[in-house]
Amino acid sequence: MAGLVLVGVVGACSPIVRHHGFVPPETEVAALEVGVTTKDEVISLFGVPAAERALQNNTIYYAASTFERLGPFAPNEVERQILAVAFDADDRLRNVSRYTLADGRVVALDRRVTDDGIADVSFLSQLFGSFGRIDAGTLLGQEP
Structure with a gap:
């Protein structure tokens, strides 16, 4: 029985x-030639990049990270390549x-964030704003 508990504790502590x-x-990457290889060729060789900042500096980025999670703790990034x-x-x-x-260098990749369309409207504002649009007949089950 103690061996089973020990196996369970050790298994729970192994990193994910x-x-x-x-x-x-x-x-x-070594096969690429400076001044010869085009952007389209790079994308066809390596696939769609993680981010493209064509408007700022005409650079594309490929990024990979490895995270370890130990038990209930937050994941920890142990390796990153860009x-x-x-x-x-x-x-x-x-x-x-x-x-x-x-390297400790911060590379800001593009983020595509969709706007939710609700600008500076709190939950309470939405809730109280809907009270004027409630039809009492609808609440009582009467048809207009």
Whole structure:
């Protein structure tokens, strides 16, 4: 019985590892040629990037992270890789950079956030605002 409890405790304490994203392997990135490879070729080789900041600096990013979660604690990011592929004005490869968690560099990826259409309206404002639109006949089950 004590062995079963020990196995359960040890099993509950083992980390849960999750991988998110994709960064192409170094061998495939080495095949890219500066000044020759186009943005469309990079996307067809590696797939759709994690983020594209074409309006700001004509760079696409591939990102991958590994998270560990131990028991009830919040997940901890243990590994991060970001591949930044920069292009010139003609969409030809200009530079390839790799960043890791150890670099400590913040790379702000694009975020696509959908607007909910409710601007500065609290729950109470919505609740009290609906009182004037209630029809007493509808509440009592009478048809108009």
